[in-house]
Amino acid sequence: MIELLLLIIILSVFSLISARLFTSIMKLNHNASQAHTRTVRFDSAMRMLRADAWTASEMSAANQVVTLKMSGGGQVEWRVDKDGSMIRASRAGGKEELLRWRAEVPGMRLAVEGTRVVMRIPESSRARGAQLELVNQRRLAEGMAL
Amino acid sequence: MKTHWQNRTSRLRHRGFVMIVAITLLGLAGATLAVMATLFAGEAKRVQSASAETQLRQLLIVGEAAARSRLNLGTTTQPVKVELPIPLAGAVLTFAGASENVRIEAAYQGRHAAQTVSYVQDRDAWRIAKVTLDGR
Numbered sequence: 001m002i003e004l005l006l007l008i009i010i011l012s013v014f015s016l017i018s019a020r021l022f023t024s025i026m027k028l029n030h031n032a033s034q035a036h037t038r039t040v041r042f043d044s045a046m047r048m049l050r051a052d053a054w055t056a057s058e059m060s061a062a063n064q065v066v067t068l069k070m071s072g073g074g075q076v077e078w079r080v081d082k083d084g085s086m087i088r089a090s091r092a093g094g095k096e097e098l099l100r101w102r103a104e105v106p107g108m109r110l111a112v113e114g115t116r117v118v119m120r121i122p123e124s125s126r127a128r129g130a131q132l133e134l135v136n137q138r139r140l141a142e143g144m145a146l
Numbered sequence: 147m148k149t150h151w152q153n154r155t156s157r158l159r160h161r162g163f164v165m166i167v168a169i170t171l172l173g174l175a176g177a178t179l180a181v182m183a184t185l186f187a188g189e190a191k192r193v194q195s196a197s198a199e200t201q202l203r204q205l206l207i208v209g210e211a212a213a214r215s216r217l218n219l220g221t222t223t224q225p226v227k228v229e230l231p232i233p234l235a236g237a238v239l240t241f242a243g244a245s246e247n248v249r250i251e252a253a254y255q256g257r258h259a260a261q262t263v264s265y266v267q268d269r270d271a272w273r274i275a276k277v278t279l280d281g282r
Binding site for chain 2: 140
């Protein structure tokens with residue numbers, strides 16, 4: 001009788017631990033893949049924003065919207081939604097295009113400072129605080145008198 | 147009252163259950179380790195790639211300045227190689243073309259970046275009129 005009781009206790013403990021372990025493993029796998037997807041989306045948006053900032057002929061910012069006039073003609077507007085999505089709206093030759101990346105990093109802010117577009121990411125559970133500076137080739141060259 | 151054989155069968159059944167659960171958990175833990183390893187390897191690659199791309203952007207900026215400083219000398223049909231400091235021994239930076247279309251190319255750690263810059267003369271100085279980055 002005692003043996004049976006002990007066996008039931010051991011099996012219960014084992015079941016509890018294995019259930020916890022199973023849940024943790026599944027959660028970890030899910031979170032890891034989600035984090036990877038978010039990183040890929042953010043990198044993709046940043047690559048595009050960096051290239052836009054690099055080639056722009058004019059840059060300005062107002063109400064959290066960065067407007068870049070492209071040297072080849074056309075205009076690109078970048079903004080960040082409250083949910084952390086990065087949005088690029090471009091207009092060139094009568095054609096309009098809207099791209100959205102669900103980067104899910106809340107509180108990102110865009111600004112234009114001197115020769116660069118600055119993106120500020122506040123400290124949160126999802127991201128470490130950071131400041132990314134995306135230079136503009138034209139303004140940088142104007143600052144480097146040869 | 148259970149016989150010796152009934153007891154043995156019951157124990158074996160219990161052992162079988164525990165064994166299956168243990169093997170399943172080991173499999174899951176193994177899969178998680180594999181996922182984590184892939185994630186870390188990807189992250190390391192991403193950091194290395196970001197570092198190389200930063201260096202390439204710096205090289206393009208230097209290339210633009212070097213190209214602009216030679217615009218008054220006229221068109222360069224052959225690519226001009228820019229001398230780089232020793233820490234950048236593996237990097238290559240070249241530019242070629244005339245003021246309306248100067249092609250600047252940089253290579254570093256197996257990665258490549260290039261831009262085409264058009265200039266206009268503004269009094270004594272050259273000003274950038276248009277920049278086109280490769281891959282856009």
